[in-house]
Amino acid sequence: MSNSIDLHEHSAHSHGGAHHHRDDLGAKIGMWLFLFTEVILFGGLFLLYFSYRVKYSHDFHLAAKELNVVVGTLNTGILLTSSLTMALSILALTKRQKTLSLVFLGATIACAFGFLYNKYFEWGAKIHHGIYPGSEKLAEREHGEVVFFGLYYSMTGLHTFHVIVGIIFLTFFGIQIIRDKIRFDYYSKLENVGLYWHLVDLIWIFLFPLFYLLH
Amino acid sequence: MSAEVNNTVSFYKTEKGIGSWLYTTDHKRIAIMYLAAIILFFLVGMTLGLLMRLEVAFSGKTIFDAQTYNSVFTLHGVIMVFLVIIPGIPAVFGNFFLPIQIGADDVSFPRINMLSFYLYVLGGLIAIYSIVIGMLNGGVGIIDTGWTFYVPYSLTTTTSVDLPLFAAFLLGFSSILTGMNFVSTIHRMRAPGMDMFKMPLFCWGLYSTAWIQVLATPIIGITIVLVLLERFIHIGIFDPNLGGDPVLFQHMFWIYSHPAVYIMVIPAMGLVSDILATFARRQIFGYKIMAISSMAIALVGYFVYAHHMFTSGMNDTAKVIFSFFTFMVAVPTGVKIFNWVATMYKGSMDMKSPLLFVFAFIFIFSIGGLTGLFLGALQTDIHLHDTYFVVAHFHYVMFGGGIFIFFAGLHYWFPKMFGKMYNEGVAKLVVLLLFVGFNTLYFPMFIMGYNGMPRRYYESLPEYLPLHKLSTLGALILVSGVLIMVTNLIYALYKGKKAEDNPWNSLTLEWTHTQTPPTIYNFNEAPSVTAGPYDYPDFSEEGGH
Numbered sequence: 215m216s217n218s219i220d221l222h223e224h225s226a227h228s229h230g231g232a233h234h235h236r237d238d239l240g241a242k243i244g245m246w247l248f249l250f251t252e253v254i255l256f257g258g259l260f261l262l263y264f265s266y267r268v269k270y271s272h273d274f275h276l277a278a279k280e281l282n283v284v285v286g287t288l289n290t291g292i293l294l295t296s297s298l299t300m301a302l303s304i305l306a307l308t309k310r311q312k313t314l315s316l317v318f319l320g321a322t323i324a325c326a327f328g329f330l331y332n333k334y335f336e337w338g339a340k341i342h343h344g345i346y347p348g349s350e351k352l353a354e355r356e357h358g359e360v361v362f363f364g365l366y367y368s369m370t371g372l373h374t375f376h377v378i379v380g381i382i383f384l385t386f387f388g389i390q391i392i393r394d395k396i397r398f399d400y401y402s403k404l405e406n407v408g409l410y411w412h413l414v415d416l417i418w419i420f421l422f423p424l425f426y427l428l429h
Numbered sequence: 430m431s432a433e434v435n436n437t438v439s440f441y442k443t444e445k446g447i448g449s450w451l452y453t454t455d456h457k458r459i460a461i462m463y464l465a466a467i468i469l470f471f472l473v474g475m476t477l478g479l480l481m482r483l484e485v486a487f488s489g490k491t492i493f494d495a496q497t498y499n500s501v502f503t504l505h506g507v508i509m510v511f512l513v514i515i516p517g518i519p520a521v522f523g524n525f526f527l528p529i530q531i532g533a534d535d536v537s538f539p540r541i542n543m544l545s546f547y548l549y550v551l552g553g554l555i556a557i558y559s560i561v562i563g564m565l566n567g568g569v570g571i572i573d574t575g576w577t578f579y580v581p582y583s584l585t586t587t588t589s590v591d592l593p594l595f596a597a598f599l600l601g602f603s604s605i606l607t608g609m610n611f612v613s614t615i616h617r618m619r620a621p622g623m624d625m626f627k628m629p630l631f632c633w634g635l636y637s638t639a640w641i642q643v644l645a646t647p648i649i650g651i652t653i654v655l656v657l658l659e660r661f662i663h664i665g666i667f668d669p670n671l672g673g674d675p676v677l678f679q680h681m682f683w684i685y686s687h688p689a690v691y692i693m694v695i696p697a698m699g700l701v702s703d704i705l706a707t708f709a710r711r712q713i714f715g716y717k718i719m720a721i722s723s724m725a726i727a728l729v730g731y732f733v734y735a736h737h738m739f740t741s742g743m744n745d746t747a748k749v750i751f752s753f754f755t756f757m758v759a760v761p762t763g764v765k766i767f768n769w770v771a772t773m774y775k776g777s778m779d780m781k782s783p784l785l786f787v788f789a790f791i792f793i794f795s796i797g798g799l800t801g802l803f804l805g806a807l808q809t810d811i812h813l814h815d816t817y818f819v820v821a822h823f824h825y826v827m828f829g830g831g832i833f834i835f836f837a838g839l840h841y842w843f844p845k846m847f848g849k850m851y852n853e854g855v856a857k858l859v860v861l862l863l864f865v866g867f868n869t870l871y872f873p874m875f876i877m878g879y880n881g882m883p884r885r886y887y888e889s890l891p892e893y894l895p896l897h898k899l900s901t902l903g904a905l906i907l908v909s910g911v912l913i914m915v916t917n918l919i920y921a922l923y924k925g926k927k928a929e930d931n932p933w934n935s936l937t938l939e940w941t942h943t944q945t946p947p948t949i950y951n952f953n954e955a956p957s958v959t960a961g962p963y964d965y966p967d968f969s970e971e972g973g974h
Contacts, residue, residue, distance in 0.1 A: 237537070237617055239617065240537050240613050240616075240617040240618075243537075243612070243613045243616055243617065244537065244538060244541075244609055244610075244613045247608075247609040247612055247613065247643050248609060250643055250644060251605055251609075251643055251644075251646070251647045252647070254644055254645075254647040254648060255647040255648075255650055255651050256651075257647075257648075258647070258648045258651040258652060258681055258684075259651060261680075261681070262655075262666060262677060262681070265674070265677055266666075266674075269674070270672070347658075347662045347663050347664040347665065348662050348663040353671070356672075357665075357671065357672025358672060360665040360671045360672050361665050361666060361671070361672045361673060363665075364664030364665040364666045364671070364673075365664075365666065367664065368654075368655065368658060368664055368666065372651075372654075
């Protein structure tokens, strides 16, 4: 079996290298389909959020005031910047500037770690104050606030999980760029992980106002 | 890595050894492995069903106690829905024949296809593991929530809920990956000249299904994750003690699980068209509308889900809208039924066993579809909700639709997949046994349900017992039919006559352009397609009236 055939690369068959051909557009279709599933996955959570927002609007109003708008805004800025550097990394690679592409990719990964760093302290502070699912302090509060923080932890948690997965793939593809497995004439993998990264960014763009700004 | 792969012998002979199966990315080998797994799970599910029937046919404890009965109907449902019918036709026949029918040498993403298979296997193993653990605890530990996992009971029961839920999550993932693969394959891998509207209708069925798999399954994924989070860390989203709303769980569950019903039946409908055209030797009546009606069912199928919840407490306007859309689904479905019948009109019918399965399907599915309208109507649903009427209805559509056509496909494509012919006389007997057994088993349930017998009850009032006994008799006939079928096919594998390349004289590519069984790359070169899939010579013109 051939190792050169990648997950996203189209291959007619992988038994030996007889006549397998690549299909960048096919890979992109596959990626978009995957992104649709991500949208629906988070869509379910947004549906729940809106249902409970209507049901417990007053409690949501109170609970949202406890979130740290400064950290949230900072993280929004970080993720937006990382989307920019992601796009620049792809652009640099197509212009045959491998080093520059790697620098931008590194910046993207650095931003992702920055996001996680902030998230860690933000969650840490909340947990320190006894606001976490199943805690006794939270159980004493109104039902709507319990649900608000349940949604807060589930939705931002799932999003953070996606950031971590993104870091793994970005690092992995960075290594492939170094090894010339991803090149100026074969960069669909980098482009597709870029699409994923923009989606991660986009989901945060919705999470941020819903949790931090809507008081 | 071999530089040259022999593309003249059957794909079974290209590579040898267990490794050539375990590490394969060949769509045909993956399909064969799915087939083995699905038949195995079907036999397990069937045994559980038979045990249930034996239990309820007599009052008092016959085989097991009430708690075990709850576990058995749950396992029967989980296995049949998640491990048999949802993957069923797409994973087995879709994997094997979609690439061949459009003239390709594999699916778009062969390695993702392999991943999808292994997620299925892992999901199945975890489900089995949870049962084994439950049995070791004296039978009290096996999941007993019903296959719907409704909260709040699934949050409070002490039985093993987490593992089956996780298994369902993995199986959903597997289903999504198959769907992604099929959509890209159909868009990117069609042979020269194979327009979308030159594809066999089986491919259209798979295409519609694949979109549902991609766009509906993530909802059950996130719902399962939330139930697990609720069980482990009490996030409060579904737990009424913490402010959550259990009815929202039902919404989330059915947003996926209703479209999932169409995952089960749309590929079956596509296969029905292929088989009918082959054995009636006719162009499918209204080919284009048949293709479009598959997409229409898939689309409208998203807007009907809440008809499962008419008694759960819902806004009346919403109920009317969901009821209306439920009736709407009957329109494209009716189009299909009428077009199938019209296809047979003046056809040159060849009464082979796959066609007889299709006849059984059309009869059974029509009853299943029409009784669906009773349940989709707001008033009658109040009376019939959660009775045996519902049980009968969904077995008529899921078993009569999904499984009967799975068997039809097995008989239709068996020669191509295995290169052997089965005994046709025995196969015809099997259809008869299955048809009689099926109707004897499930039709009494309509009557019991209409008279008020609730589903999932361990005991029943004496007046229902005669019908319960009749139903159990049907189950015995049905099971004997299945066992004869399996024996007939396994016997054919070893002793069957060698099959020709095109024993049915069909016109689709898997019959006309590939060897039996196909070679590793299916074709020597991509076939150039000029005619439609069902361009049989027209008999009705010359034959006169």
